[in-house]
Amino acid sequence: MPLSRVVFVLVTLGLPFAFYTVFVLWPFVQAFVYSLTNWSGFTDTFEFVGLSNYAALLKDDIFLKAVRNNLLLALVVPLVTIILALALATMVTVGGSSTGAVRGLSRSSFYRIVSFFPYTIPAIVIGLIWSQMFDPSSGLVNAALTGIGLDQFESFAWLGEVSTAMPVTMFVIIWGFVGFYMVLFIAAIKGIPAELYDAARVDGAGRFRMTFMVTLPMVRETIQTAYIYLGILALDAFVYMAALNASGGPQNSTLTMTQDLFNTAFKQGQFGLASAMGVVLALLTLLFAAIVFAVNRLSGGKEA
Amino acid sequence: MSRSRHRAGVVHAGGNDAVRDRKKDWMDLRGNSVDRRSILRLAMAGSVTLPALALAGCATGGGSSDDPTTTAGGNTSETNPFGMADKSTVEAVIFNGGYGIDYVTFAAGVVEKTQAGSSVEVKPSTQIAQELQPRFVGGNPPDLIDNSGANLIGINTIADQLEDLNDVFEAKNLEGTTIKDTLYPGVEEPGTIDGKLVAINYVQTLYAVWYSASLFEANGWTPPKTWDEAIKLGADAKAKGKFLMLWGKEAATYYQTLAIGSAIKEGGDEVRLALENLKPDCWSHAAVQGVFKALETIIKNGYMKPGGGGTQFTAAQAQWSNGQEALLYPSGSWIENEMKDQTKADFKMTGFPEMTVTAQSKMPYTALHSAAGEGFIVPSKAKNVAGGKELLRTMLSKEAATNFAKTKLAPTIVKDTVPADGFGSTALQSQSKLLADAGDDVFTWKFVDNYGMNQDMLVPWNAFLAGQFDAARLTSELQKITDKVANDSSVKKVEVK
Known part of the structure; x- marks a missing residue:
């Protein structure tokens, strides 16, 4: 190999890989090692305790509750966000007048900007805004509901009732992300050759049929990517939870693994156990991505 | 990856010269990619073996030996009792x-x-x-x-x-x-x-129930000494369109602090020791149950402002100190400083000791839950x-x-x-008075903090204050939390006598 090529490989591959090793792989390995110890996090000594941290997690109802909450989030948040984002993107790109060239609704760029807007706000701010909106006594939501005569919502604690805390939290996350994924899908749909739509229309396809037979198959890969991103976000969700219900919500109904991990590490001084939680979370995330890929492939998404 | 390979196949099938040239280039790249792979493999092997070699080290290395950089001690003297080194x-x-x-x-x-x-x-x-x-x-x-x-x-x-x-x-x-x-x-x-x-707690904190002396005076109310009086005051408050108490979600356990304080005064040291040592059935003691039942009545009668489970605690506290929507708030003495900017003018914040269950409590009504806070280490x-x-x-x-x-x-x-005028603060004046009245009847407990249980305890308390749990369910949930710690052999217990 000529020297220039060796230098090229070292710079383009070696350097990033060195960084990747030091800042990604190494901490992973470290976390795994700590998960096998009883390290408190504040000493330079610890003992290896084998897999007993993992055994403890299996018996820890609070952690298991957090796992269930995360799985629920990973199921609902991506699904609802993607359906809404796709519907909006379709309206903006191909949902317009059925005469002339295929196009979106009139003034679609306005809708695009408006719905993208929440994404420009940092997650923590979104969380704080909505926690004020849902405040039982002075929040806008209850003010509006009691204003139209629904008196049962006087001082109703949306984030303090087991039945509503999780749905409200999901709503806030979805609200923050629909716009971004709409823009992502618009880009994907714009990449579909217009001839396909024209041909479909000539064949007599209506808007619904065009959406399901042309748009969806053509943006399939984008949907898969979006699903994985949103799933990872839902398995984390720390920022939203910290702003909406920092202590885990009523009867821990919105407690997530990341929150439990944080409390275990810094409040209870059990870094070993917390590292085990981190490893479980990482495995669940990988599993989630694998499932999404598998579902897409099995349903014929890829030329296998 | 599969897609690019697929496309390459299409190119290969193309057949004309230009395409074949391109294919050749591509093959060259493929050829080089073998080298690239072996580099990858090498790096991968390195990244796996290196940590294995250095396992014992990790982030925890470096601190184990005695620190040689510690500043050498100076000479001790009356004005420098610990021998702080000169110009350090x-x-x-x-x-x-x-x-x-x-x-x-x-x-x-x-x-x-x-x-x-x-x-x-x-x-x-x-x-x-x-x-x-x-x-x-x-x-x-x-x-x-x-x-x-x-x-x-x-x-x-x-x-x-x-x-x-x-x-x-x-x-x-x-x-x-x-x-x-x-x-x-x-x-x-x-x-x-x-x-x-191990720690010197610097700030003297006392726990009490706080109210607006000016509001009480205007309505002819007096601070309740027993829970029965508190329930009666709740009815009076309701007649005026106010609540007796309110809470915020992060501070639901302030009511646990109030309840434990009140129960210890009622039942004496045996209640305190049962809780401190995480005894089975410690929450079922008659004195604790007396307080829980009274709180249950307050909640059932609608004297507790609803919605606290969804309200940020300082916002809830402002509803008391600024909005005067509720009469009483149980808290530590930091409350005046915490709400300084959100307290109604002429509020005259004043504290009184926790209510007792009966007038025949084992410790006097003036007994005080007080503990220093802000631990310096x-x-x-x-x-x-x-x-x-x-x-x-x-x-x-x-x-x-x-x-x-x-x-x-x-x-x-x-x-x-603190001078007699409390630097002009009614809350500070009442703190001095509470401490003086209590004399030697000062108590505290540590089990909640020692075992880091507050986070878990917030959950049943929020549910109880919102009326979702009754006193019996609250008792069993709290017992579950204490039992879990008591039965966890990996948690070092601190025995309290």
Whole structure:
């Protein structure tokens, strides 16, 4: 190999890989090692305790509750966000007048900007805004509901009732992300050759049929990517939870693994156990991505 | 990947010369990619074996040997009892919460004068555990830490890495009096673990039920002494369109503090010891149940403002101190300073001791739940241990302690720093009165903090205050939390006698 090529490989591959090793792989390995110890996090000594941290997690109802909450989030948040984002993107790109060239609704760029807007706000701010909106006594939501005569919502604690805390939290996350994924899908749909739509229309396809037979198959890969991103976000969700219900919500109904991990590490001084939680979370995330890929492939998404 | 391979196949099938040339290029690249792969494989192997070799090290290396950089001690003397080295530097990390850090900066200024040539750095932090965790592991913690706030370090976790601060209490203050003779009784209690004074809790905190003296006067109300009187007051409040009490979601356990305090006064030491030692059925004691039942009645009768489970706690507190939507709020004495900007003019915040269940309680009504807060610790591995202690000694001297009481409207553990007019604060006046009335009947408990149970306990308390749980369910849920800790052999128990 000529020297220039060796230098090229070292710079383009070696350097990033060195960084990747030091800042990604190494901490992973470290976390795994700590998960096998009883390290408190504040000493330079610890003992290896084998897999007993993992055994403890299996018996820890609070952690298991957090796992269930995360799985629920990973199921609902991506699904609802993607359906809404796709519907909006379709309206903006191909949902317009059925005469002339295929196009979106009139003034679609306005809708695009408006719905993208929440994404420009940092997650923590979104969380704080909505926690004020849902405040039982002075929040806008209850003010509006009691204003139209629904008196049962006087001082109703949306984030303090087991039945509503999780749905409200999901709503806030979805609200923050629909716009971004709409823009992502618009880009994907714009990449579909217009001839396909024209041909479909000539064949007599209506808007619904065009959406399901042309748009969806053509943006399939984008949907898969979006699903994985949103799933990872839902398995984390720390920022939203910290702003909406920092202590885990009523009867821990919105407690997530990341929150439990944080409390275990810094409040209870059990870094070993917390590292085990981190490893479980990482495995669940990988599993989630694998499932999404598998579902897409099995349903014929890829030329296998 | 599969897609690009697929496309390559299409190119291959193309067949004309140009395409074949391109294919050749591509093959070259493929050829090189074998080299690339072996590099990858090598790097991968390295990344797996390296950590395996260095497992024992990791982030935890480096601190195990004795720190050679520790500043050598100077000579001890009357004015320098811990032998702080000449012209040395002291680093203090102070929790920047309700009390700010300026009171330590004030003491730092004094140290720089009394120990000429020394310099004291005071750094604020709101995330004590996260910020200092790596420094504890690395063996270079600061010389003095105010371990406080929501993200404090569990003191049990680091107790064996901390200095025994008894010599600070034994030392003379800047005025020449032995420090322990200038303090309120029992102040060493909260910072003592297994007989070692690991933390000096600086701020004298007392727990009471707070109300607006002006509002009570205008309506002819008096503070209730028993829970029955409290329930009656709830009816009066309702007649005026007000609630008796309210809560915020992060502070639901303030009602647990109130309930335990009240139950200990009712049932005496046996209630306190049962809870402290996590006895089975400790929550089923008649005195505890008496309080829970009374609270249940208050909640059922609608005297507790609904919606607290979804309200941020300072917002809830403002509904009491500014909106006057509720009459009473149970809290520690930090409440006046915390709500300073959100208290109605002429509110006249005043505290009274926890209600008792009956008039025949084992401890008198005036008995008080009081414990010092803001734990100051000196890590043994700090560079300037003597400097950390010297700063603490200065803070416990008259000048700095008075400065604290005056600017924070809260007494430190140093006695006689608050004048009769409480620097014009009704809350501070009532604190002095409560402490004086209680005399020696002062008690506290530590099990909730010792075992880090507050987070778990918030859950049933929020449910109970919102009316989702009754007293029986609250009891069983709390018992479950204490039983879990009691039966966990990996948790070191602190026996209380």
